[in-house]
Amino acid sequence: MPDLARVERSIAIGGGRRVVLYAAAAGDEARARNLVCLDRDGRVVWRGELPAASGPDRFVAVERDGDTLLVDTLSGRRLALSTGTGRAPR
Secondary structure, three states: OOOHHHEEEEEEEEOOEEEEEEOOOOOOOOEOOOEEEEOOOOOEEEEOOOOOOOOOEOEEEEEEEOOEEEEEEOOOOEEEEEOOOOOOOO
């Protein structure tokens, strides 16, 4: 079950799904995939895909722009992710 106390932002994206950005916590992995899409039952549909890198990173902000999520990372990148997959369009 998701830790509701750590929810930083939650955005409804339709079909009973929500994109949730979780705040960082002690003990998280250095490359935390802390942006998730949950179905209406709270099951993880996908986890946001961080840019390829070897250093620490995580998502720090998210906003919706139609069928795209605009996200910022700790490493200073701004990405556009699909609301359907959590990945950058190829």
